[in-house]
Amino acid sequence: GSTIRATSSSSSPSTTIAEPEGIKINSIPTKPIEGQKTGTSGLRKKVKVFMQENYLANWIQALFNSLPPEDYKNGLLVLGGDGRYFNREAAQIIIKIAAGNGVGKILVGKEGILSTPAVSAVIRKQKANGGFVMSASHNPGGPEYDWGIKFNYSSGQPAPESITDKIYGNTLSISELKIAEVPDVDLSKVGVTKFGNFSVEVIDPVSDYLELLETVFDFQLIKGLLSRPDFRFIFDAMHAVSGAYAKPIFVDKLGASLDSISNGIPLEDFGHGHPDPNLTYAKDLVNILYAENGPDFGAASDGDGDRNMILGKSFFVTPSDSVAVIAANTEAIPYFKDGVKGLARSMPTSGALDRVAEKLNLPFFEVPTGWKFFGNLMDAGNLSVCGEESFGTGSDHIREKDGIWAVLAWLSIIAHRNKDKKPGEKLVSVSDVVKEHWATYGRNFFSRYDYEECESEGANKMIEYLRDIVSKSKAGDKYGSYVLQFADDFTYTDPVDGSVVSKQGVRFVFTDGSRIIYRLSGTGSAGATVRVYIEQFEPHVSKHDVEAQIALKPLIDLAISVSKLKDFTGREQPTVIT
Ligand code: G6P
Numbered sequence: 001g002s003t004i005r006a007t008s009s010s011s012s013p014s015t016t017i018a019e020p021e022g023i024k025i026n027s028i029p030t031k032p033i034e035g036q037k038t039g040t041s042g043l044r045k046k047v048k049v050f051m052q053e054n055y056l057a058n059w060i061q062a063l064f065n066s067l068p069p070e071d072y073k074n075g076l077l078v079l080g081g082d083g084r085y086f087n088r089e090a091a092q093i094i095i096k097i098a099a100g101n102g103v104g105k106i107l108v109g110k111e112g113i114l115s116t117p118a119v120s121a122v123i124r125k126q127k128a129n130g131g132f133v134m135s136a137s138h139n140p141g142g143p144e145y146d147w148g149i150k151f152n153y154s155s156g157q158p159a160p161e162s163i164t165d166k167i168y169g170n171t172l173s174i175s176e177l178k179i180a181e182v183p184d185v186d187l188s189k190v191g192v193t194k195f196g197n198f199s200v201e202v203i204d205p206v207s208d209y210l211e212l213l214e215t216v217f218d219f220q221l222i223k224g225l226l227s228r229p230d231f232r233f234i235f236d237a238m239h240a241v242s243g244a245y246a247k248p249i250f251v252d253k254l255g256a257s258l259d260s261i262s263n264g265i266p267l268e269d270f271g272h273g274h275p276d277p278n279l280t281y282a283k284d285l286v287n288i289l290y291a292e293n294g295p296d297f298g299a300a301s302d303g304d305g306d307r308n309m310i311l312g313k314s315f316f317v318t319p320s321d322s323v324a325v326i327a328a329n330t331e332a333i334p335y336f337k338d339g340v341k342g343l344a345r346s347m348p349t350s351g352a353l354d355r356v357a358e359k360l361n362l363p364f365f366e367v368p369t370g371w372k373f374f375g376n377l378m379d380a381g382n383l384s385v386c387g388e389e390s391f392g393t394g395s396d397h398i399r400e401k402d403g404i405w406a407v408l409a410w411l412s413i414i415a416h417r418n419k420d421k422k423p424g425e426k427l428v429s430v431s432d433v434v435k436e437h438w439a440t441y442g443r444n445f446f447s448r449y450d451y452e453e454c455e456s457e458g459a460n461k462m463i464e465y466l467r468d469i470v471s472k473s474k475a476g477d478k479y480g481s482y483v484l485q486f487a488d489d490f491t492y493t494d495p496v497d498g499s500v501v502s503k504q505g506v507r508f509v510f511t512d513g514s515r516i517i518y519r520l521s522g523t524g525s526a527g528a529t530v531r532v533y534i535e536q537f538e539p540h541v542s543k544h545d546v547e548a549q550i551a552l553k554p555l556i557d558l559a560i561s562v563s564k565l566k567d568f569t570g571r572e573q574p575t576v577i578t
């Protein structure tokens with residue numbers, strides 16, 4: 001192995017600290033930069049902030065300073081991203097610092113491209129020590145917009161809070177960067193480049209991931225559906241990373257027509273778009289599905305390919321319903337042929353999944369917002385299918401949510417239901433599947449109101465105010481026609497490692513099962529985003545065919561008045577409703 005010996009220097013800003021097998025490693029003095037604390041998933045800032053001198057380098061070095069040496073020395077790391085602006089420069093910086101800290105080899109997606117689920121898949125398949133994702137997920141990209149970086153661990157899951165807290169601590173005391181003096185690596189060609197005993201291998205971003213998906217799903221079954229003349233499919237890659245996967249998977253492997261992929265080329269600024277697959281930001285796709293004679297199935301994915309939105313003809317599947325329907329229909333997916341170990345959702349996600357778990361008698365878990373909380377349950381063999389209201393759905397085939405997996409899961413369900421249908425026979429549609437599900441399990445009406453980029457002060461005060469109400473509340477308190485069962489600020493104890501996280505969202509749960517939940521987003525890059533989640537259960541099928549906004553109106557009004565949201569935030573209307 002290479003030993004790095006520090007030599008002292010006072011005059012030159014950069015000092016050679018070692019020359020292990022042909023690479024020169026420079027010690028560059030640096031100073032702590034404030035505000036490098038990671039949120040729900042990684043560090044996200046305006047790209048201009050990241051482009052400031054040493055901003056990214058400091059964080060990467062702080063990360064290496066936080067990991068036990070056996071987690072990276074001579075180890076294997078994966079690096080990729082969603083193709084956004086600044087990824088190319090960032091990749092070179094990360095490679096040099098990794099080499100400077102004694103990493104043995106880095107696998108980089110060609111052109112720096114790897115979706116978040118693909119990074120997770122590659123880490124697992126190649127038995128890497130971990131990996132970096134260069135993405136601000138669904139946040140816009142380009143010189144004026146956002147950039148982000150996330151570190152995933154050896155089983156492919158986002159680094160736990162114990163590590164991200166350490167990284168933050170180290171950003172506050174950092175004094176030295178260890179940077180290898182190696183030339184920029186050409187990321188446009190697949191192949192290995194060696195620098196002494198450090199090497200970089202540029203890999204195809206699709207193959208390991210696709211190989212895994214082929215073991216999860218019955219590709220022939222899906223192909224049968226996609227090649228039917230009476231089934232029309234459309235996938236909107238939103239000019240984000242899924243564009244690199246859509247053609248190889250949906251077109252080349254599964255026989256979809258080339259024109260079923262829209263916005264399929266990843267662009268540094270996502271074509272000026274906001275690559276978040278929801279009813280607001282994927283409006284073009286929504287309009288296509290709601291038009292007369294629109295397609296039968298529509299889906300979109302976000303910047304880094306982990307989120308998904310599923311649409312049927314004139315029909316939107318809420319993410320909370322989506323995971324419940326997938327969990328109830330696993331017979332369509334070969335990966336689950338030996339059974340489902342357990343189900344889980346994040347706390348604000350609707351209780352639709354709970355009802356499936358109950359009926360199928362499966363272990364069930366409610367975790368805080370953030371995919372990282374599912375990882376331990378999966379590693380312990382307790383969890384197979386999980387989802388979040390924030391358009392995340394996935395399984396234990398990897399340790400991230402997976403947009404293309406969700407699309408393939410839905411296509412499998414529709415294909416399975418229709419596999420014996422003759423040409424001309426009416427197919428079971430996406431809305432048929434969801435409505436049948438509601439008829440069986442009841443419908444959990446659900447909506448989320450987002451108030452983006454609020455003043456942090458007002459938003460924090462609102463949460464404080466709500467916590468105060470919670471502390472004084474008791475079962476039986478009346479809120480209009482709703483009777484309180486309990487109110488709290490969600491605390492989670494990880495059943496696997498016993499770790500505890502608190503203050504994960506203020507919730508008011510009423511005796512009829514209705515819930516109002518408030519929390520501040522952990523993924524924004526400016527100000528505070530207030531999220532209000534509203535849910536109401538309706539067992540009677542005669543009342544299922546109502547617009548969610550209409551069914552939930554009384555509870556939404558209550559949520560806004562109880563929190564004095566308008567006073568605290570100054571906002572009359574939410575910026576996004578899902
Ligand atoms: C990311 C995370 C998810 C989380 C979502 C919303 O996509 O991976 O696990 O649910 O952000 O987080 P936020 O804190 O913005 O509500």
Ligand code: ZN
Pocket residue numbers: 116137138302303304305306307
């Ligand atoms: Zn994402």
